[in-house]
Amino acid sequence: MRFMLLFSRQGKLRLQKWYVPLGDQEKRRLGRELVQTILGRKAKMCSFLEWRDLKVVYKRYASLYFCCAIEEQDNELITLEVIHRYVELLDKYFGSVCELDIIFNFEKAYFILDEFLLGGEAQETSKKSVLKAIEQADQLQENIDFQMRLFPVAGRHSQKASSELVSQSELVSQSELVSQSELCLPVLVLVLNQGLDGVLVPNMASESSGLFQN
């Protein structure tokens, strides 16, 4: 894949990911012109375009256009499915995703995109493992945050220790972390984290949709 753009019906860019090295000016110009061309197309028209020397595949989901430019030999229909799969991933992560979720949490959307497409190719990973990888990274951050609040002085050290623990337990599920806990401070924090699970962790996802419910 050459690049992927997400833009709204008014032509505002929400996300852009380029897999080919191009200068900034050129990227902007290309993006603008392509956006105009696609916005000018009617609803019932073909999802595939041959624009300049590129093959472009686009699809509209609610108020957002997802557009990908692919290589000559790539299969267009499969790109449509790549787009669909990405939307499914976003939906699963944000829980009933809407455009506002993507606008206000675009870095999360980028993380998910990077997990799914690396270097422009779809990694054929199951939906579950993509989402699991993202959640575990989020989890790590949550653990660190939690510790920083409880023990602001301890700070650095406990961060390192907790990240060590996470890596040692090889990113396993929460219940297994509990079984491995020893008599040391950061672990106690983690154990408590299990208990507060229902309060802290899901807030990450629900906060976004809760705050910006449209």
Place this chain on the structure above:
Amino acid sequence: MSDVVERTLTALPSLLSSDPSPGRPSSTSKLGTLIRGITELTSKHDEEKLIQRELVSIKEQVSSPNTTMRQMKELMVRAVYCEMLGYEASFSYIHAIKLAQQGTALDKRVGYLAVSLFLNESHELLLLLVNTVLKDLQSTNLIEVCMALTVVGQVFPKDMIPAILPMVEEKLNHPKEIIRRKAVLALYKFYLIAPNQVQHIHSKFRKALCDKDPGVMSASLHIYLEMVTEKPESYKDLVVSFVTILKQVVGGKLPIDFNYHSVPAPWLQIQLLRILSLLGKNDRSTSEMMYEVLDESLRRAEMNHNITYAILFECVKTIYTIHPKAELLEKAAKCIGNFVLSPKINLKYLGLKALTYVVQQDADLALQHQMTIIECLDHSDLIIKRETLELLFRITNGQNVKVIVEKLLEFLRHSKDDYVTIDLGGKVTELAEKYPSEMISSSLWCMNE
């Protein structure tokens, strides 16, 4: 131990009552305020002013020594947003690299993300990132390793590949499949930008191909597709493995997780089909090994879902590229027929495309569907029209050349796109050279355009 528990327990109520994650609202609210500010403005001029002000304040804050990593992360997010809207924020590039270096977890992640969005491969600042990436690749924290590999797979300067290659190779043997997968994709990227550097590790690619995890195996297929495109002869011995893998996938032997709407691992199937088509081209014996599995794929992909159409299309292309076999050709022809006659516009487009591809070998197929083709000529969608004209261009002979050229010229007259005009104009002149006698009057038209 007990007083620690006590301390923690007393701290709990205050935590629960207060905002559960004080770090986050402030970051989202600053970005949120910026975004809300922009959406409220109506004119481009106001938006420019607001963004410029924002950029100035970001610039101040990033250069101050007092900003913590947490704040830096939030500033980077805003800078990325401004760049996305089209304003320059190049002062923040160096800070993004610093953030990736010094931050932890989410801060590091945002730093890497900002780097991959801001910089491209030829940027000088990228060299500064190499050290950070090296350090992270050796870290015991798996998430950091993943982050580093992700960045390596996306933007990495060509000249520094030798420095990082041994580390990435080492990751190929890592027990965790996610790391192996990312390492394979990073090597794929290296192969694309500097193929001579990775020549010596082809044996490792073979190992990745036989990896027990399907994710790693499918990642290695990307590399194989590239290598096979360049030199098909050296990989003929792998045909058997590819065919076996495809058989297993189509037969549903992969874990159910890889199913996409009840179709097993479609991307994997398509990659394999492409590789097989390249290997079987003009080679009878190799093609014979593939007939069975192609037949099976065709049969399995009978359901009516977009993704099965994608697989069908790829199958059809493969069947027509490799050494021909009568029954398969027949089935493929039927498929194409279904595409062209389908009311769904996307499938019609693909059907036409397939016909264009196929018409060199099998001209009657186009004749069979000529009514539909003629209908498509007057279709409201320009793309379909253009594709039909492409098809007609291929099937021109002495009798219909005049009509076809007229249609082409008519389209040219109405088209406003330069590329299309040049392209079709070239085709018309080509036809004029081939059939000079019939074309004399039409070529006069041509000159006028």
